[in-house]
Amino acid sequence: xxGTLTVALDAMGGDSAPDVVLEGTKLxxxxxxxxxxxxFGDGSVLEPAVNGSPVLxxxxxVVHTDTVIDGSMQPSQAxxxxxxxxxxxxxxxVKDGDAAVAVSAxxxxxxxxxxxxxxxxxxxxxxxxxxxxxxxxRGESAVLDLGANVECSDENLVQFAVMxxxxxxxxxxxxxxxxALLNIGTEELKGHDEIKQAAERLREVEAHxxxxxxxxxxxxxxxxxxxxxxxxxxxxxxxxxxxxTALLVTELLRRAFRNSPLAMLGYLLSRxxxxxxxxxxxxNTHNGGMFLGLNGLVVKSHGGANAAGIASAVGVAKDLVExxxxxxxxxxxxxxxxxxxxxxxxxxxx
Amino acid sequence: xxGTLTVALDAMGGDSAPDVVLEGTKLxxxxxxxxxxxxFGDGSVLEPAVNGSPVLxxxxxVVHTDTVIDGSMQPSQAxxxxxxxxxxxxxxxVKDGDAAVAVSAxxxxxxxxxxxxxxxxxxxxxxxxxxxxxxxxRGESAVLDLGANVECSDENLVQFAVMxxxxxxxxxxxxxxxxALLNIGTEELKGHDEIKQAAERLREVEAHxxxxxxxxxxxxxxxxxxxxxxxxxxxxxxxxxxxxTALLVTELLRRAFRNSPLAMLGYLLSRxxxxxxxxxxxxNTHNGGMFLGLNGLVVKSHGGANAAGIASAVGVAKDLVExxxxxxxxxxxxxxxxxxxxxxxxxxxx
Numbered sequence: 001x002x003g004t005l006t007v008a009l010d011a012m013g014g015d016s017a018p019d020v021v022l023e024g025t026k027l028x029x030x031x032x033x034x035x036x037x038x039x040f041g042d043g044s045v046l047e048p049a050v051n052g053s054p055v056l057x058x059x060x061x062v063v064h065t066d067t068v069i070d071g072s073m074q075p076s077q078a079x080x081x082x083x084x085x086x087x088x089x090x091x092x093x094v095k096d097g098d099a100a101v102a103v104s105a106x107x108x109x110x111x112x113x114x115x116x117x118x119x120x121x122x123x124x125x126x127x128x129x130x131x132x133x134x135x136x137x138r139g140e141s142a143v144l145d146l147g148a149n150v151e152c153s154d155e156n157l158v159q160f161a162v163m164x165x166x167x168x169x170x171x172x173x174x175x176x177x178x179x180a181l182l183n184i185g186t187e188e189l190k191g192h193d194e195i196k197q198a199a200e201r202l203r204e205v206e207a208h209x210x211x212x213x214x215x216x217x218x219x220x221x222x223x224x225x226x227x228x229x230x231x232x233x234x235x236x237x238x239x240x241x242x243x244x245t246a247l248l249v250t251e252l253l254r255r256a257f258r259n260s261p262l263a264m265l266g267y268l269l270s271r272x273x274x275x276x277x278x279x280x281x282x283x284n285t286h287n288g289g290m291f292l293g294l295n296g297l298v299v300k301s302h303g304g305a306n307a308a309g310i311a312s313a314v315g316v317a318k319d320l321v322e323x324x325x326x327x328x329x330x331x332x333x334x335x336x337x338x339x340x341x342x343x344x345x346x347x348x349x350x
Numbered sequence: 351x352x353g354t355l356t357v358a359l360d361a362m363g364g365d366s367a368p369d370v371v372l373e374g375t376k377l378x379x380x381x382x383x384x385x386x387x388x389x390f391g392d393g394s395v396l397e398p399a400v401n402g403s404p405v406l407x408x409x410x411x412v413v414h415t416d417t418v419i420d421g422s423m424q425p426s427q428a429x430x431x432x433x434x435x436x437x438x439x440x441x442x443x444v445k446d447g448d449a450a451v452a453v454s455a456x457x458x459x460x461x462x463x464x465x466x467x468x469x470x471x472x473x474x475x476x477x478x479x480x481x482x483x484x485x486x487x488r489g490e491s492a493v494l495d496l497g498a499n500v501e502c503s504d505e506n507l508v509q510f511a512v513m514x515x516x517x518x519x520x521x522x523x524x525x526x527x528x529x530a531l532l533n534i535g536t537e538e539l540k541g542h543d544e545i546k547q548a549a550e551r552l553r554e555v556e557a558h559x560x561x562x563x564x565x566x567x568x569x570x571x572x573x574x575x576x577x578x579x580x581x582x583x584x585x586x587x588x589x590x591x592x593x594x595t596a597l598l599v600t601e602l603l604r605r606a607f608r609n610s611p612l613a614m615l616g617y618l619l620s621r622x623x624x625x626x627x628x629x630x631x632x633x634n635t636h637n638g639g640m641f642l643g644l645n646g647l648v649v650k651s652h653g654g655a656n657a658a659g660i661a662s663a664v665g666v667a668k669d670l671v672e673x674x675x676x677x678x679x680x681x682x683x684x685x686x687x688x689x690x691x692x693x694x695x696x697x698x699x700x
Contacts, residue, residue: 135598137597137598137601137602150542184497184500217590217594219594220591232534233542233584234583236534236566236567237532237566237588238567238587238588240566241568241588241591241592241595242594243568244567244570244571244572245599246595246599247487247571248486248487248571249596249600249631250599252487252631253603253627256620256623256624260622260623262619262623263622263623263624264620265619265620266615266616267620268616269612269619270606270607270617270620271616272609273607273612273613273616274613276605276606276609277599277602281599
């Protein structure tokens with residue numbers, strides 16, 4: 001099986017696991033016929049399901065695990081009690097070289113903690129970041145950090161920019177993504193010290209992305225840049241506020257259509273078109289966030305992903321492996337480290 | 351004219367000043383027949399307009415000013431050069447007791463700086479906060495700080511909660527608003543130290559609002575609480591991200607309707623209903639943010655407000671004066687100060 005890419009799937013993670021994960025794997029098999037899968041989870045459920053499906057039987061290996069990380073488990077609990085869980089074993093398979101990438105739709109905090117514990121940080125990165133795609137009028141943008149770190153230094157933000165740009169190159173297929181820091185104004189004097197200093201560092205270095213400076217919250221939906229960089233507190237609030245607003249608008253739209261028989265008729269006539277709106281906003285079409293900065297690849301699917309969402313996450317996983325994300329990150333980090341060395345020499349010689 | 355409430359209007363503030371301000375004042379005169387207005391701005395434009403309108407002539411006094419604060423002026427510039435501007439003179443009228451409240455649709459940063467300089471902070475408040483209303487599925491919620499302070503201590507956040515609750519009582523007409531801190535999880539252990547400590551303080555004291563703990567970004571659109579409290583960086587990003595997302599969804603909706611002749615027919619049939627959606631999201635119906643924490647009342651209208659928006663801002667100004675916002679804030683501050691004294695005594699005696 002040399003050259004075959006193996007994906008480690010946490011079959012027990014997500015709201016409708018393992019059924020949705022199994023269905024998603026079938027769909028992924030159709031889309032990417034050359035991948036193989038290790039399915040981690042309850043063997044008494046997974047074995048019959050895989051054996052009963054010719055599609056799954058030819059591409060899946062079931063690895064039985066006794067425990068499951070549930071959605072309410074705290075990260076600290078997951079580290080204490082979850083080391084033999086389906087989630088942890090999927091990540092461990094990446095560490096051991098049995099799989100090239102792990103995919104889980106389970107508890108985000110637990111997945112973060114276990115991934116960091118098992119894989120450790122990659123050289124040159126101090127803190128991991130959670131990245132995901134958000135819908136825009138132009139398509140999609142990558143946004144990070146979405147909650148892995150409550151507070152971030154300027155150095156963390158620079159590293160997030162490097163990692164987010166590498167992710168966007170592979171997942172959005174861009175040769176030179178544009179990158180900006182999220183701020184409360186576009187003028188250089190706005191914002192707190194960390195982002196001002198991060199902006200200075202990012203302006204200095206010629207990396208594989210274009211740093212465009214600051215953007216504001218309303219620029220995210222416009223798709224003003226390909227990669228939006230911020231601390232985990234702000235990023236999490238922005239992501240969830242955007243989700244809440246999309247729900248608000250669609251709820252108001254639903255009420256508007258129910259307002260009168262005429263409007264209801266209008267709704268029925270435009271239903272097909274409205275479906276395309278829903279698809280554009282559907283998290284399943286933007287599935288495949290991940291933890292950046294670890295010594296290995298872990299893709300985080302939405303917990304509520306359907307089979308198509310799981311297949312999308314597998315597609316992202318495949319792109320990340322084939323494009324060698326970790327190498328892309330390491331290359332750009334070297335450029336920034338080089339600039340630091342020059343700074344240091346200049347400081348010494350002056 | 352004892353007992354008559356006078357509003358100081360910055361007639362030159364906003365994207366379409368002074369026309370929109372004049373039209374808005376006419377509309378406000380219809381809605382609130384007992385108010386009087388001081389219009390600050392270019393007398394050569396305002397005098398003829400007021401004299402030419404019987405409605406305005408009976409309720410307006412024009413005060414000529416030579417300078418105007420433009421939209422791009424930095425706060426520091428406004429303080430140096432804008433002290434005789436229409437904006438500054440409107441705020442000065444509140445300070446001098448000539449008007450009960452000032453309303454401006456001009457440059458937010460300049461208005462903040464001038465208001466703080468002229469009116470000073472009210473006793474017991476360390477930092478001002480910008481509050482405004484955001485639309486929700488339940489109606490509207492007050493959100494603060496929207497950008498006056500990039501970083502906030504736990505004490506600042508407690509003061510914002512007190513001020514935001516008093517604002518919500520008057521502007522949303524609630525006897526006992528619910529208040530929460532914006533966080534990246536609802537568990538007590540999430541978030542940074544400032545919000546954890548602010549939550550502890552807010553739980554201790556029985557004030558004129560119900561503190562419910564933490565909410566997340568997606569709870570804003572749901573209208574989970576009446577008052578959302580956060581630092582100015584996060585609040586500004588959340589507000590603008592919500593605005594950007596609402597634009598994104600309505601843009602996608604527009605494209606969906608244009609997708610096919612059938613969908614276009616559907617759109618035409620449901621146009622009336624869709625107008626109610628637009629109205630609910632229209633900033634003009636949620637106009638009347640303000641700077642809280644100053645020794646006087648300054649209402650900040652959206653810069654792009656239309657006449658109805660200006661009239662709404664005047665309505666908010668009237669509610670704030672009649673309900674005596676500053677007294678409501680002072681009352682709840684006393685409760686928190688009392689709790690602090692008790693804490694201090696306990697600490698000494700133990």
